[in-house]
Each structure stands twice: as structure tokens, then as C-alpha cells.
Amino acid sequence: MKKISLYHTEIENKDGISGHVRSLTDDAFNQLTSSPLKSVPGTNPEQLLGAALATCLNATLEAEEKRRNLPHQAIVRVAVDMGRDYQGFQFWLRVQVKLPQVDQQEAQEILAICEQRCPVAKLLAKSQNVKIELVNEFGFKEEFK
Structure with a gap:
């Protein structure tokens, strides 16, 4: 399949963790x-990754809501956590999605479709460190403290 770019950006960081991106x-x-x-x-990779996933997934949900x-x-x-592993560090992402205007079954259908369409969710889909769940109420349990 031929790749056709609808948007292009280039991001640079030449300072490492303390500086500018x-x-x-x-x-x-x-x-x-x-x-x-x-x-x-300053912001950090954890916040940028969380913002990218939250924004992209919600935009995809918005499109599906509009379609319906x-x-x-x-x-x-x-929620993004960073911790040590045997080679350095790793991230764990826990995503909670709330769709209050539909019943549980339709909400699950919408979320399943959007996980397959959202570019950031697709990028992270094979990671065991990413969990996406539908919720009625928000609340992250402190799994890592």
C-alpha cells in the first residue's frame, strides 16, 4: 500500500531532558x-505521550459519535507511570474512557472501533504496558506506589 501523508511535522530535541523540544x-x-x-x-515524555494518546483517541471517539x-x-x-526495568526505564499507560450517552454494549462497540482507527492507539496496541478500559467513573488505582 502506498503511503500518502495528510500531515507532516518534524520535531527536534537537541538538549535532552532539560531544554526544549x-x-x-x-x-x-x-x-x-x-x-x-x-x-x-517543563513538560516531559510521560506528559507528551499521555497527551498524544488522550487527544488522538478522543478525536477518534468524536468522529465515531458524529457518525452515529x-x-x-x-x-x-x-495515567502514565515510569519505572525501572532491568535495562533502564519503561512506561505503563492506563487509559480510561467514559461514554456517558450510550449503554455499556454500544460504548464497548464504539471503543473497539476507535482503538482500531486511532493512529496512536494502533501504534501502542501491541504493548503489554498499555491497558485501555471503558469506565462509568474515573479512578486510577495506585498500582505502582
Whole structure:
């Protein structure tokens, strides 16, 4: 299948964890970065990854809601944890999705479709460190503390 790009961006980080990450293709994205383990201003990979997944999945849910003539009421929350493993560090992502305007069965159908369509969810789909679940109420259990 031929790849056809509908959008292109280039992101650069030349400072590592303490500095800036920016777009080379426009001036709209320029973020201060810092370690999540230090109390200094800046975003970090954990926040960026969580934001990417939450935004992309919710946009996909919004499109499916629209296709079904439903109001957009989907909410996506992503918890990102970082911890050590035998070679360094790894992330664990727990995603909670709330679709309050439909019953449980339709909500499951919508979520299943959207997990197959969302580019970020597809990118992360094979990872055992990513769990996506439908919820009626939000609440992440503290699994890692």
C-alpha cells in the first residue's frame, strides 16, 4: 500500500531532558522540557505521550459519535507511570474512557472501533504496558506506589 501523508511535522530535541523540544516545520510548538523526577518547569515524555494518546483517541471517539449522530461526550484520561526495568526505564499507560450517552454494549462497540482507527492507539496496541478500559467513573488505582 502506498503511503500518502495528510500531515507532516518534524520535531527536534537537541538538549535532552532539560531544554526544549520544538517543531521544525512551524513555530506553533516549542516546549520547555524537564525531568519528571525534578521540581522544575517543563513538560516531559510521560506528559507528551499521555497527551498524544488522550487527544488522538478522543478525536477518534468524536468522529465515531458524529457518525452515529450522537453528541460528543467522550472523555479520555490517561495515567502514565515510569519505572525501572532491568535495562533502564519503561512506561505503563492506563487509559480510561467514559461514554456517558450510550449503554455499556454500544460504548464497548464504539471503543473497539476507535482503538482500531486511532493512529496512536494502533501504534501502542501491541504493548503489554498499555491497558485501555471503558469506565462509568474515573479512578486510577495506585498500582505502582
